[in-house]
Amino acid sequence: MISGQGTISLELLEQIPEIDTIVVPISGGGLISGVTLAAKAINPSIRILAAEPKGADDAAQSKAAGQIIRLPETKTIADGLCAFLGDLTWPVVRDLVDDIITVDDEAIIEAMRMCYEILKVAVEPSGAIGLAAVLSDQFQQSAAWKDSINIGIILSGGNIDLGVLWKSFGK
Template identity: 45%
Template sequence: MNEQALLETKRRISAFVHNTPILTSQLLDEIAGAKLFFKCENFQKMGAFKMRGATNAIMQLSEAQKDRGVVTHSSGNFAQALSLAATNLGVKAFIVMPNNAPKVKRDAVLGYGGIITDCEPNIQAREEAAAQIVAEKGATFIHPSNDLNVILGNATAAMELLEVHPDLNCIISPIGGGGLIAGTALAAHFFGSNCLVIGGEPMVVDDAYRSLQSGQIETNTTTSSIADGLRTHLGDVNFPILRKHVDHIIRVEEEEIVKAMRLLWERLKIVVEPSSAVAFAAVLKNKTYFRDKRVGIILSGGNVDLDTLRFS
């Protein structure tokens, strides 16, 4: 992996994704004791950063592969991203979704042209259903986070952030499957100036934190976090990137996620989903560490189910 691969990726997908805004707030700076720069991927097409990785992964396929379609498993955001990216590129998208995925995300997948197959809400069920579609349809499987082309696409969010603010001391990314933080880490490594990358992770699904501690990929026994996009575990493609380029991971409690999300809604006047708020929650939890630093925060998405959203 090198700088040129990232630059080529950015050029490749630029016509298909938004260069999303970077917001600041004097009040939130005062609360955090740091200078914060929020990269708003909630304003990305389909409402999340995953449009970047999905687009890049499909564009790297051969014409024969495109003709047979693509398949993935996702709780929502990557399902939407792959569906929309595939439609934009004239490719059929088969989507395996857990049966407890938020309705707003399921409806969006259908609206973007994705063909949904339901499964039980666990990794084994997802993988088995996706494998069956690959066998039956000849579609190419694209993993939501453990795919290098997806990771390279995801990296472009932090690349855009660093183009505007090259002097950031660190960038905080939420971490679930590891695709966003792996891309962020590569971007910071090649385009930052001593810019650390730090992960924010829910305490109840802290497999990434434990993985970095143990040196091997750990899994979770629960998926109970409000941050539904962060319930998956790392993979063999992104884990080595994390081990090499991610400084550390900060774990946050559920009530801290809710508090951070509420602040973002109230003070930035934007819609962010709980998974997005995890990165900001990590900063609020560790004010001493971040004091007086210039901190980039990736707000990963804004696809929320208003029927289940809670602020207390």
């Protein structure tokens, strides 16, 4: 699984080698582990940023604590990001992922809307979170990310429960 996900970095950096930062959704860690290992093998100075919902922020808590944290419950519209890091993915996240930005569901919904309106692409909440992270004040105002000029954002999945989505727009 991790190796297969790494092909995303291979394709991305083959097409746009000047990318200096890649933003990846994080959950169980398979996607970000593959993307990170491949990207850093190609360009060791590339920065990898994980994007995680505030209602399922076990990876951010784990990175801050230096050990795997398991949440008693998760609550987010990004239901594809509710898994927990494992023994194979945790070391990659701990040692090679540069940072984790958490965003709330409202920011995720706004990023989904932008993907649809501007890119004409339907992206599920879990897949739109990378854009939400880059648009967040946490990213925009961080000195650590001010040099990120050529940013690759992993957008994924079109599995959208429209009933849940429409309800969320009304909030």
